[in-house]
Amino acid sequence: MTDLPVPPAVASVVFGDRLPLAARYASLLATDGVVRGLIGPREAPRLWDRHLLNCAVMTDLIPSGASVIDVGSGAGLPGIVLAVARPDLSVVLVEPLARRTAFLAEVVTALGLDAVVTVVRGRAEEVRAAVDPADVVTARAVAPLDRLAGWCLPLTAPGGRLLALKGASASDEIAEHQTAIGRLGGATPVVRQCGVGLVDPPTTVVEIVRERVVEPASPRPAGRGRRRSSSESGGGRGTTRRG
Numbered sequence: 265m266t267d268l269p270v271p272p273a274v275a276s277v278v279f280g281d282r283l284p285l286a287a288r289y290a291s292l293l294a295t296d297g298v299v300r301g302l303i304g305p306r307e308a309p310r311l312w313d314r315h316l317l318n319c320a321v322m323t324d325l326i327p328s329g330a331s332v333i334d335v336g337s338g339a340g341l342p343g344i345v346l347a348v349a350r351p352d353l354s355v356v357l358v359e360p361l362a363r364r365t366a367f368l369a370e371v372v373t374a375l376g377l378d379a380v381v382t383v384v385r386g387r388a389e390e391v392r393a394a395v396d397p398a399d400v401v402t403a404r405a406v407a408p409l410d411r412l413a414g415w416c417l418p419l420t421a422p423g424g425r426l427l428a429l430k431g432a433s434a435s436d437e438i439a440e441h442q443t444a445i446g447r448l449g450g451a452t453p454v455v456r457q458c459g460v461g462l463v464d465p466p467t468t469v470v471e472i473v474r475e476r477v478v479e480p481a482s483p484r485p486a487g488r489g490r491r492r493s494s495s496e497s498g499g500g501r502g503t504t505r506r507g
């Protein structure tokens with residue numbers, strides 16, 4: 265039998281009066297989440313430190329009343345945690361795997377979050393027609409920054425931001441992918457440290473504002489070769505307009 269994870273003292277600072285709801289989510293992860301293979305058994309004892317608190321502290325970067333799309337939610341990280349910590353947010357969870365969206369839908373209902381959380385099954389690059397662009401798009405452990413920007417900036421409202429939870433590699437990834445991100449309409453990425461003094465280590469978030477809207481390139485005239493997709497071309501062949 266799995267021991268249910270005990271919230272550390274700092275959890276009440278981070279979640280406030282939503283702590284019981286956060287604890288219910290932690291229990292679902294530690295039981296159903298482990299049994300159904302969405303969370304590794306070794307993660308159960310460290311769910312609070314490495315997962316719930318690590319995700320919750322990024323709420324500092326999310327404006328009041330914002331719409332949020334969480335891309336690649338998996339078992340609900342960070343999307344469910346954001347909805348638990350911040351009842352003012354409306355959250356869409358985008359996840360392609362049926363086993364995971366089934367779990368997410370059950371968790372949303374079990375936590376009474378149906379009014380503020382929607383689960384969408386699909387790949388981020390395929391759900392554009394199905395979701396409204398959001399003020400904030402989040403992603404944790406989903407893809408390198410250039411691919412994330414290609415998937416997530418089109419889901420971000422002009423002037424909104426992509427918040428990518430990253431580890432120690434954040435600065436290296438920015439150096440590697442900054443040019444591609446710019447071509448996709450992203451502003452210069454900024455590294456933010458969240459939860460300093462609350463979580464150790466603090467959560468590293470790469471923030472990318474969608475400063476320009478990049479339209480897909482127009483098709484080339486017939487006979488001049490196959491048009492490259494934006495992902496193949498690094499997004500560099502699009503046309504842009506100010507957002």
Ligand SMILES: C[S@@+](CC[C@H](N)C(=O)[O-])C[C@H]1O[C@@H](n2cnc3c(N)ncnc32)[C@H](O)[C@@H]1O
Nearest residue numbers: 335336337338341359360361387388404405406
């Ligand atoms: C390593 S898991 C991370 C899950 C969760 N964000 C977390 O931090 O625990 C990566 C997740 O991204 C999802 N994913 C992969 N490609 C995706 C895409 N193109 N669009 C949306 N989600 C994707 C996978 O199905 C998987 O659930």
